[in-house]
Amino acid sequence: MLLKFTTSDMLNTALIDVTTGERAYNIVTVLSPSKIAKPSSLPEALKMQSPANAVASTSKHVEANPVVVQRRTTITDATGKIIADMEWNGRHPDITIVDEKVGALTDLFGTSVVRFLPKTLSIPTRFDTEYIWIATPDTLTLYDYDTDSTKGTFHQNVIRIPTSLKSSAKLNLPSSPSKNRLSSYTSSSSSSSSSEDLHSPSKDTAKATFIQTHVPGLGSNYLEFNSHPLCHDVEIIISFLMMEMLRRGRFILTPYTFEKPKLWQLREAKDLVMRRIRRNTV
Template sequence: MLLRLTSSDMLNTSLVDVITGKTMYTIVTSIVDIQDTPESLPGAASPFGIISPSLVLTDRLETTSVHLPSSRPSSPSTRVSPTPEKLQLNDAPPTLSSIQVRKTEIQASDSGTLLADIRWNGRRPDIMLMNQHVGPLTALFDITTVQLLPNTLAIPSRFDTEFVWNATAHSLTLIDLDSDQTKGTFHQNVFRVSSSSNSAAGKFIHTRIPGVGHNYIEFESHPLVEDVEIIVSFFMMEILRRGRFALTPYMFERPKLWQIIEAKDLIMRRLSSRRNTV
């Protein structure tokens, strides 16, 4: 399946099937008035509760340590089981008065059925998929074993331990370790060239410039999971990828400003790299 994002803001967009031209999913993120939602208060048992005490999406992944201690040599095949302490913030959680609460809803465009509901307490997600309350981000992936590779963040999926999310500074893919095949890719800032309008196959030309080109999610459906879970996982991994590699963090608002900041950061990184090579 190849889906094109109609907006540069991945949490406020529609996903269009490239083959049929049909809008498959509608994604909307909005601010929640917590004074009008009693279930959002701390300690509430609602499956849509906003407090997620485990993994937190931050602008830098240092709060979610997946690095080996400096005293131990890293190895491409090294696997570690992160402790709960490493997956939590060191400081106290923010109070409700100091955070912005939002909700992200993903609906099937044809029927209007709610497929996913994500409540954000600041940058802490609480995830609902179909009729299942997944909970915090740690529950969306298999974090019991984390694979450490050079310049790579690799996290197994929860629906198939052989399917691993593979993030680098320049890419985000879903890999099947059994077949060593790519089962999913997040194409960003690209132009697609295809010889046939009836085929998802085509060549992607990367512009490397934020806001120039289009964004696509390409993946194969898995028999053990709904497509919407793969889509949500793509978005969560993209936010984590940006934190892990010190890229411009995702912004909930003003996507145009986000693109300008990202372009500026990209230029500064390239200039810094050139200075270091001179």
């Protein structure tokens, strides 16, 4: 499956199924101003495992007794039915998927142990111990160690060029009579095989080229993944959202902010330019 984000704000966006062109999911996050909580009232396990921890560890300044604002993120399917819900206490999620109360991040990933390597963050999935999320400063992938293959990829700030556009010029060229006879002979078999290709989750990427712009806001964001028989697709989507927040915190990238997402994107572009300047001057 290949899903396109309609906005740069990953918690307020529609996800378009590239194969059909239809809206597959809708993600909306709203503020609950009447619900606030002190950090001391949060469960300890929820404090220990959250996307905010990696960000907080890089900051020496801690605000005294801050007020934690509560928000709610809902994910609906194409029919408008709510299939997932995340209650946020600050940056600490409490997750529900379909009718299952999952809980905190430790429950979503099925582990409290995180492997920190110098340039890699690896976290397993709860539905398959061989499925591992692997994050680096520049990439986020879902890898299956059982088959040694990639099952999910985040394409960020890219321009997608379908392969069919590249080959259209060749298809429009006049062909020889012998080729015409050959095409008429194979038309029935090719039509059946092409219909099968449309249903293959990996064919969308195979028929397209992703060109990275390396500029936040220029291009689009895509989430590509294969479905797993032991979990709902929305669980993979939620796991991706949490991993992207963790990735940003772990590698000291521009953290996701609930407020003013457009300003967050400008800040991300500024931070990217500054990192490149520092890298080139070292």
